[in-house]
Amino acid sequence: MNRIYSENGTLLLGLQSENILSDNPVQFSEYTVLFISEGEGIYYADFASFPFKAPVVLFSTPQQSIYIRETKKLTCRALQFHGDFYCIEFHRKEVACNGLLFNNIYLEPSVNLTEEQHLLYKQIVKNLADELQQEEPSEIVLRAFLQLFLAKSSSIKMNSTERLELKKDEKMDQFKTLLEENFLTLHKPSDYASLLAITPNNLTKQCNNRFNKTPTQMIQERLILEAKKHLHLTRLSIKEIAFALKFQDEYYFSRVFKKMTKISPQTFRKTTGISIVADLSRE
Structure with missing residues (x-):
């Protein structure tokens, strides 16, 4: 098992060990996060395109039109979660990702990682995968790992944004x-x-x-x-x-x-x- 669903069949949290995007635009009902360990390409999200190089994390909000064009083959894990499982607005103080990782037209929807950060993300994703493999995955544990993933991403993004703001325009x-x-x-x-x-x-x-x-x-x-x-x-x-x-x-x-x-x-x-x-x- 790598997904959990609500009683009415809504995907609440999913983790896949592959790139779920292709050359054709797709739209998901969930928040979608791509953790890319190897490769490079161009990420298209709605109206804009963003070149990227691994290790990097890419973000999209529900129903964004997104796709990827690879220039070097990707090694990717796709993490998706529904607002009913983890509400980024409700948890804004803990993770500060709304308006930083998601729902911001002024910032690139990505977080570039150092090799040390890359190893940390690998461990968080492994923890998520291990919990999802349990016979009865704990939603509390899964939310905790998801929150850690988003909070760490927000922290890295905030630091890189502050450096960018030093270059006044x-x-x-x-x-x-x-x-x-x-x-x-x-x-x-x-x-x-x-x-x-x-x-x-x-x-x-x-x-x-x-x-x-x-x-x-x-x-x-x-x-x-x-x-x-x-x-x-x-x-x-x-x-x-x-x-x-x-x-x-x-x-x-x-x-x-x-x-x-x-x-x-x-x-x-x-x-x-x-x-x-x-x-x-x-x-």
């Missing part, structure tokens, strides 16, 4: 701030270029250098990220979410969401579930 820092403030109302790169007092071409060039994405990709990605948050973290209706995101109606919102994610808002909510955080916020 004033215009792109301003763009990030402006995007966070205006993504609901400003949807054209030219809007942000004007606010930054630079040309649209210059904005595109600087965005590609800093974030490995175009301004259009980032604007779209930020809007869809907010939609996913509302669908997963609240019990608002689709109509209420469309209104909150300033769409003219729920039908137009659904068309835009499906065009960009390949699934409807209703399907996204059904497959990822509604987080326990949605009910905590109402207490």
